[in-house]
Amino acid sequence: MSITxxxxxxxxxxxxxxxxxxxxxxxxxxxPFGGAFKATKNLYTAHPDRVLDxxxxxxxxxxxAVGAAIEGMRPIVEMxxxxxxxxxxxxxxxxxxxxxxxxxxxxxITIRLPxxxxxxxxxxxxxxxxxxxxxxxxxxxxxxxxxxxxxxxLLDAIALDDPVIFCEHKFLYYHLKAEALxxxxxxxxxxxxxxxxxxxxxxxxxxxxxxxxxxADELQRENVDIEVVDLRSxxxxxxxxxxxxxxxxxxxxxxxxxxxxxxVTAEIISRATCEGFHLLDGPPQRLNARDTPIPYHPDLWAVxxxxxxxxxxxxxxxxxx
Amino acid sequence: MTEALRLNARDAKAKSGGQDSFIExxxxxxxxxxxxxxxxxxxxxxxxxxxxxxxxxxxxxSTALASQLREGDIYSPLxxxxxxxxxxxxxxxxxxxxxLGSVEGPMRGRDGNIHYGRPLAGMPAMISHxxxxxxxxxxxLMARRITGRLGDAVGAVTMGDGGxxxxxxxxxxxxxxxxxxxLVVSVANNQFAYSxxxxxxxxxxxxxxxxxxxxxxxxxxDALNLREALDTFxxxxxxxxxxxxxxxxVGTLLRxxxxxxxxxxxxxxxxxxxxxxxxxxxxxARKQLIENGxxxxxxxxxxxxxxxxxxxxxxxxxxxxxxxxxxxxNWEALxxxxxxxxxxxxxx
Numbered sequence: 001m002s003i004t005x006x007x008x009x010x011x012x013x014x015x016x017x018x019x020x021x022x023x024x025x026x027x028x029x030x031x032p033f034g035g036a037f038k039a040t041k042n043l044y045t046a047h048p049d050r051v052l053d054x055x056x057x058x059x060x061x062x063x064x065a066v067g068a069a070i071e072g073m074r075p076i077v078e079m080x081x082x083x084x085x086x087x088x089x090x091x092x093x094x095x096x097x098x099x100x101x102x103x104x105x106x107x108x109i110t111i112r113l114p115x116x117x118x119x120x121x122x123x124x125x126x127x128x129x130x131x132x133x134x135x136x137x138x139x140x141x142x143x144x145x146x147x148x149x150x151x152x153x154l155l156d157a158i159a160l161d162d163p164v165i166f167c168e169h170k171f172l173y174y175h176l177k178a179e180a181l182x183x184x185x186x187x188x189x190x191x192x193x194x195x196x197x198x199x200x201x202x203x204x205x206x207x208x209x210x211x212x213x214x215x216a217d218e219l220q221r222e223n224v225d226i227e228v229v230d231l232r233s234x235x236x237x238x239x240x241x242x243x244x245x246x247x248x249x250x251x252x253x254x255x256x257x258x259x260x261x262x263x264v265t266a267e268i269i270s271r272a273t274c275e276g277f278h279l280l281d282g283p284p285q286r287l288n289a290r291d292t293p294i295p296y297h298p299d300l301w302a303v304x305x306x307x308x309x310x311x312x313x314x315x316x317x318x319x320x321x
Numbered sequence: 322m323t324e325a326l327r328l329n330a331r332d333a334k335a336k337s338g339g340q341d342s343f344i345e346x347x348x349x350x351x352x353x354x355x356x357x358x359x360x361x362x363x364x365x366x367x368x369x370x371x372x373x374x375x376x377x378x379x380x381x382x383s384t385a386l387a388s389q390l391r392e393g394d395i396y397s398p399l400x401x402x403x404x405x406x407x408x409x410x411x412x413x414x415x416x417x418x419x420x421l422g423s424v425e426g427p428m429r430g431r432d433g434n435i436h437y438g439r440p441l442a443g444m445p446a447m448i449s450h451x452x453x454x455x456x457x458x459x460x461x462l463m464a465r466r467i468t469g470r471l472g473d474a475v476g477a478v479t480m481g482d483g484g485x486x487x488x489x490x491x492x493x494x495x496x497x498x499x500x501x502x503x504l505v506v507s508v509a510n511n512q513f514a515y516s517x518x519x520x521x522x523x524x525x526x527x528x529x530x531x532x533x534x535x536x537x538x539x540x541x542x543d544a545l546n547l548r549e550a551l552d553t554f555x556x557x558x559x560x561x562x563x564x565x566x567x568x569x570x571v572g573t574l575l576r577x578x579x580x581x582x583x584x585x586x587x588x589x590x591x592x593x594x595x596x597x598x599x600x601x602x603x604x605x606a607r608k609q610l611i612e613n614g615x616x617x618x619x620x621x622x623x624x625x626x627x628x629x630x631x632x633x634x635x636x637x638x639x640x641x642x643x644x645x646x647x648x649x650x651n652w653e654a655l656x657x658x659x660x661x662x663x664x665x666x667x668x669x
Contacts (some may be wrong), residue, residue, distance in 0.1 A: 066457050
């Protein structure tokens with residue numbers, strides 16, 4: 001018996017629909033068809049009145065979710081691909097994110113963004129949008145890297161009284177498996193030490209956690225033990241866990257799949273430098289995707305984003321300082 | 322849910338389409354006009370922080386919709402709907418508080434001027450991005466329907482000619498049509514979006530033509546004529562209530578002030594100002610009241626005096642109230658307090 005990352009996301013939604021009559025799912029092709037990735041397969045059958053197909057109108061979908069939240073519901077919105085959330089950007093950052101602060105009315109909506117690259121997906125079906133949304137006040141941004149987190153963090157997101165951007169990684173959908181779903185897990189806002197080490201800290205999230213773990217295996221053969229911190233949540237960032245790890249290792253590499261200008265890795269370096277300068281034995285480093293649109297061809301894509309090999313190179317450089 | 326905002330008392334006759342509904346609407350128009358004239362004076366005196374956006378010339382159209390909504394309905398106004406807001410049930414005092422940035426107002430100085438509302442009472446607080454409230458009101462109606470609380474409520478959302486050009490307006494109205502929601506969309510075609518004339522805004526003969534494209538019912542109305550506006554909105558509201566899906570009402574009028582009080586609207590041609598469209602709906606309504614013998618000059622003056630008194634009273638209260646204290650402000654944008662980020666870059 002094993003369960004995939006995608007099945008965990010489906011199971012969390014099924015549980016939320018079963019247990020809470022104020023939960024409903026709205027998105028494109030998510031009804032009888034079960035979603036482009038089948039993340040809502042069979043949910044319509046069980047709850048035909050609360051699993052609703054939407055027109056291709058990302059702005060209206062998210063605006064409607066905000067309206068439903070005002071009326072006391074807990075909508076889950078599926079964007080077919082994270083990339084298309086750009087069309088709903090205004091409703092996310094100006095409507096959902098400002099509602100509580102402006103009016104004192106909470107906005108418990110969960111926006112699922114199938115994120116990140118897979119081979120052959122190209123510029124418009126591969127993006128990682130977490131930094132864009134984390135930039136805006138009033139949003140919680142989650143980036144689960146494991147099956148267990150995909151399940152428990154989605155349930156936590158739905159229960160939260162704030163808008164949550166739930167960045168689920170498409171590369172992990174089918175291949176990442178766990179034996180069972182967790183009964184309890186770390187709360188939202190806490191990072192996880194995915195692997196302990198003493199020579200350098202690699203802070204990362206989402207699919208890059210697995211690239212970092214592969215890099216750790218390779219580096220171990222060179223007697224370099226890296227500590228891998230899985231942020232889990234990029235807003236808020238668990239700065240304490242990051243600084244705690246840097247205190248143990250003295251060296252920091254931040255890795256992210258998103259574009260290199262600004263973003264989560266820059267934020268990690270900034271915080272570590274401002275608040276933990278005295279803990280660092282060398283200049284902190286960051287590794288991101290290249291500063292071009294995301295390429296279609298798998299050979300180009302494989303070296304556009306960071307991978308185990310480029311992380312190994314970056315760590316070797318880091319520990320030479 | 323808190324109590325609905327639509328609390329203004331009305332009797333059965335007011336819904337019958339007779340003179341009572343006309344007189345009631347006229348009272349709100351006067352109150353809106355007096356309020357806005359006061360705000361404009363305060364703005365020129367430097368007493369208002371930020372911009373002032375008035376709805377002079379649009380009071381008949383705005384009020385004709387809002388005054389005919391009921392308790393439990395939803396009303397999402399835009400920047401030229403002050404009289405509509407008052408007719409729907411927002412108090413003069415809270416409207417004044419928002420302009421003056423009083424912490425006692427619904428927005429507590431966090432947002433101002435016309436960007437206010439009470440979402441839980443059926444009046445969502447508009448954001449500045451035009452068209453964006455159409456899907457929000459639609460979502461409110463969908464939620465009520467899913468949870469079995471819709472009853473015969475309707476949602477009303479207002480727009481101008483410029484707002485109809487946005488993607489959000491199109492997406493929202495199309496979605497509402499697909500869901501066959503009891504939505505009333507009012508479009509005040511006031512001839513200018515800031516400075517842009519309708520010839521640079523749309524190419525259809527009449528904006529109401531769009532209704533056909535969405536598969537919804539649409540009506541054109543002379544928005545200077547309060548009687549006609551009341552009748553058209555009453556019909557549209559009734560149709561929406563009784564399951565005929567979204568309704569679009571396009572009113573033709575002229576904005577009688579600038580986009581904001583900072584704008585002298587020099588781009589509006591004199592020819593247009595002096596045309597029939599440039600007439601003042603408030604004066605026209607008053608004339609109609611007197612001609613029909615529904616009110617005499619004395620009674621009209623009493624209505625004016627009452628409005629002046631209410632506005633002065635609200636101003637005197639709001640002016641004495643506290644404005645927000647930046648040192649005492651709760652600078653937290655999340656309801657979930659333990660997830661609020663520490664101040665990593667801001668000075669404590």
